[in-house]
Amino acid sequence: MHILVVNDDGPPSQQSSPYVHSFIHTLQTHGHTVSVVLPHIQRSWIGKAHLAGRRLTPTYFRPGTLHTDDGTTHTRPRTDGGEEWVLVDGTPASCTQIGLNHYFQDRGKIDLVVSGPNYGRNSTSLFSLSSGTIGGAMEGAVCGVKSVALSxxxxxxxxxxxxxKGASEISVRVxxxxxxxxxEGxxxxxxxxxxxxxVDGEGTKILYTNILQNYWTMGSSFEEVEANDELDPDEREMQIREGGERGEGADLKVVGLKHKTFQWAPKFADVYKSVEEAPPGNDGWAVKEGHVSVTPLKANFMHFDGLIGGEIKLPQTSTLAVREQSAAVEQAPYYALVDYSDPYVRPRIIAALQKHLPQIQILSSTPTPPLDPTAKILHWSSYEAIPFEDILAHPxxxxxxxxxIRKALIRKHYLSHTLASWTTKHPTSILATAASTTCELELDYAEYLxxxxxxxxxxxxxxxxNDDKPAEQREWWILKPGMSDRGQGIRLFSTLPELEAVFEEFEGDTTDEDEDEADDTNNNNTNDNDAWGVENGNAVTTPISDAAATASGIVTSQLRHFVAQSYIHPPLLINNTKFHIRTYVLAVGGLRVYVFRRMLALFAGRPYVAPWEESADLAGHLTNTCLQSGERDGSVRLFWDLAGDVAGGREALEGVWGKIQRVVGETWEAAARGQRVHFQALPNAFEVFGVDFLVDAGMGVYLLEVNAYPDFKQTGEELGGVIEGxxxxxxxxxxxxxxxxxxxxGEDGESEMVKVLDVELGSW
Incomplete structure (x- = not known):
């Protein structure tokens, strides 16, 4: 859903607007597209006003850290694609008009306007009639867009x-x-x-209410003040809020004036007295009792009678009702054992299961007593926690x-062999041009190079x-340990001495004691094949050594098998920065393969330089976000948001998308048909892979690697909706x-999961 957020409190401020950032962040984590237009300063008590005759000029706000005031305002929009909100020197209603009609067209139609969350309640008629928050939502309503005022x-x-956070969670769900x-109506x-x-717990009631009609009875809502004793408008508004929300009067009257000026100072005791005296069912009463109040309105300040008096029952989610049991389990149609410790991933798995399978029983550990043998159970767990013997025994x-077994795909040297074998038999395959020249190296010691x-x-x-060529004319290569991940152990080189220096670095200052310890460890393994050991969850030590682990930042089990690939230059750059595409691929049974349309673009931490200009510092060459420290704003973007940054726009991106589908389909077919020993599909298994692609300056697409159990956290909270989808x-x-x-x-129409292979090779 595309949501426009406006408010009357202005940009995030712990003093005057402490809720809007958390609410927007929560909307984004729930997968919504959020566009933001806010007043540049506080505009409370202004209702649905517009500043007639006023020319409005936007500025641009870059949000900082949640619950802090470190966001920054700029006179011109950013060009790096990072998150940015629009600030307007107008009213909340003006923000709605401008947001609906003058920005964000590239994000698609706006489905909903949310005005708020307001700093303070907007219940009863005395608050509601002057509320800038309700005014912003009402402007959306008169523009024909569904709108909600949130306070x-x-x-x-x-x-x-x-x-x-709790208020934001329940608000997003409401x-x-x-x-x-x-x-209707x-x-x-x-x-x-x-x-x-x-407030986001199970005890909170969400009630349809009417607006309590109340009146000012204690006299003027203005007070006389000395001209030289006037407070700054923001300070005065804060003073009003403090008094009002505590239910106290705001008596600031000063006598003995020679010259009168007048300051807005409403007597909130009128509001709270009317709430105390009113019967249940109105918005003021609901808030007083700790319930969420939902009041349906017409766009003329009249509440809509058709919904008054009922309670809203929200669908259960993992936030409110995750049933986790490690003892006796209630009878259920089917079960899911979700043994996934990652706090970013696990709630999203559970939410997806419960959204589509509301009857599913979620387990966090193996149930005792055991389930009925006929009960169906899903194991969504880490690789090491999956009971494969039981899976094979109960297909x-x-x-x-x-x-x-899937190392034909997930080990770099095996993947290289998979692609080479397939293209030898199928020279016209897209895989013949979708991978750079790749050579396998296997050596225990640098002297065996x-x-x-x-x-x-x-x-x-x-x-x-390359020996007799200047650096800029050489063919450059990139060396990757065959079983490393997270960008570890990668080096650039173009000459034999440079490659020798890399392996000498890996070998480090290994002592005889180190080598003896490594030999002992290898001799204690019943199977000394390191690929076998890693695939089966065993720790393995190989002779390029513990010292190398320190020097390279990688563990010893990742060193022995290497691939050297010709370096792809020049890559396609966005704002002079290199990026790669992270594509999520789902393989099901034996064998259907899908590509998830919502792809990511992961950017390097520094601007790109050619390898001959800088080959030691890889920050501009490697695009794995886990290597980046410090500010990572803009390091992960949605692939489809790059349309405005590449020549050819959306059409060019669609071309890349088409090539990626073909490459994925043929890669999995190459593994399934040509590498049956090293890729064995099971009919009762599925797996999500993270597949990385690089696009060169000519829009050629290259397969970089396939990752099992990809690091979903690198997507970040702001784009968490991608993982949820x-x-x-x-x-x-x-x-x-x-x-x-x-x-x-096919019954649900166009899906974001696009099938690229269906060979159904059956069980193995």
């Missing part, structure tokens, strides 16, 4: 991040519910959320999230040809068919 009723000045269950809703700990009732190069003749000949696709395409529930494939 937080605080009871003290302690802005506890946990309390704010907003989603209202959008999906919009009552309602123009907008005004929602009041009490800012109390646990009809047990499903797991990983294949047992010459022997390894005897087999890698393409690399040997290239290095020999991915897991929902996995549930729909892999889990639900196994359980025998859900629609037939």
């Amino acid at each position: 937080y009723a605080f009871f003290d000045r302690n802005h506890d991040p946990a309390v704010i 907003v989603k519910y209202l959008y999906e269950n919009w009552a 309602v123009d907008l809703y005004t929602v009041n959320v009490p800012l109390i700990l646990g 009809d009732t047990a499903l797991c999230c990983s294949y047992i 010459d022997e390894a190069l005897a087999e890698a003749y393409e690399l040997r000949d290239s290095l020999a040809a 991915l897991f929902e696709g996995v549930v729909e395409r892999a889990v639900m068919p196994f359980l025998g529930v859900g629609k037939e494939e």
Whole structure:
């Protein structure tokens, strides 16, 4: 859903606007596209006004850290694609108009306007009639867009991040519910959320209410003040809030004046007295009782009678109702053992399961007593925690999230062999041009490099040809340990001495004692093949050594097998920065393969320089975000958001997308048909892979590597909706068919999970 957020409190400020950043962040983590236009300063109590005759000029706000005031404002929009909000020197209603009509067209139609969250309640008619928050939502309603005004009723000045987070979570869920269950005849809703700990828990009621009609009875809402004693408007507004939210009067009257000026100082005791005296069912009463108040309105300040008096029951999510049991388990149609410790991943897996399979029983450990043998169970766990013997023994009732053997894809040297074997038999395959020239090297010690190069003749000949060339005319190579990940142990080189120096660095200052210890460790393994050991969860030590682990930042089990690939230059650059595409691929059974359309672009930490200009510092060459420290703003973007940054725009990106689908389909087919020993598909298994691609300056697409159990956290919180959408696709395409529930494939129209291979090779 594309949501426009406006407010009347201005940009994030712990003093005057402490809630908006958390709310926007929570919307984004739930997968919504959020566009933001806010007043550049506080504009409370201004209703649905516009500043007639005023020319409005935007500035641009770059949000900082949650619950801090480190965001920055700029006079011109940024050009690096990072998150940015628009600030307007106007009213909330003006922000709505400008957001709906003058920005964000490239993000698609705006589905919903949310105005808020307001710093303070907007319940009862006395607050609501002047509320800039409701004014911003009402402007959206009169523009024909569904709109919600959201306000937080605080009871003290302690802005506890946990309390704010809870309010944001329940608010996002209420907003989603209202959008999906919009009552006919309602123009907008005004929602009041009490800012109390646990408001997002099961005990909170969400009630349809009417607006309590109340009146000013204590005289003027203005006070006389000395002209030289006027407070700054923001300070005065803060003083009003403090008095009002505590239920105290704001009596600031000073007598003995010779000259009168007047200051807005409403007597909030009128509001609180009317709430205390009113019967249940109104918005003021609901907030007082700690409930969430939802008031349907017409776009003329009249509440809509059709929904008054009922309670809203939100769908259960992992936030409120994850049933986790390690003892006796209630009977359920099917079960899911989600043994995934990653706090970024696990809640998203559970949410996807419960969204599409509301009857599923979520387990966090193996149940005792055991389940009925006929019960179907999903094991969504780390590789080491999957009971593969049980999976193999129960092909009809047990499903797991990983294949047992898939190193034909996930080990760099095996993948190289997979591609080479396939293209030898199928020279017209797209894989013939989708991978750079790759040579395998296998050596235990640096002194054996010459022997390894005897087999890698393409690399040997290239290095020999480079000897007499200046650096900028050489063919450059990139060396990668065959079983490393997270960008570790990678080096650039173009000559034989440079390659020798790399292996001498890896070998380090190894002592005889180090080598003896390594030999002892190897001799204690029943199978000394390091690939076998890693695949089966065993720690392995190889002779290029513990010292190398320190020097290279990689563990010893990742050193022995290497691939050297011709370096792709020049790559396609965005703002002079190199990036690669992270594509999520789902393989199901034996064998259907899908590519998830929502791809990511992961950017290097520094501007790009040619390898001959800088080959030692890899920060401009490597695009793995886990290598970056410090500020990472803009390091991960949505691939489809790059349309404005590349020649050819969207059409060029669609061309890249088409090539990626073909490469993925043929790569998995090459592994499944040509490497049956090293890739064995199971009918009751599925797996999500992270596949990395590089695009060169001519829009050629190159397969870099395939990652099992990819690091989903690198997507970040702001783009967490990508992972949520991915897991929902996995549930729909892999889990639900196994359980025998859900629609037939293709019934749900266009899907973000695009099938690229269906060979159904069966069990192995």
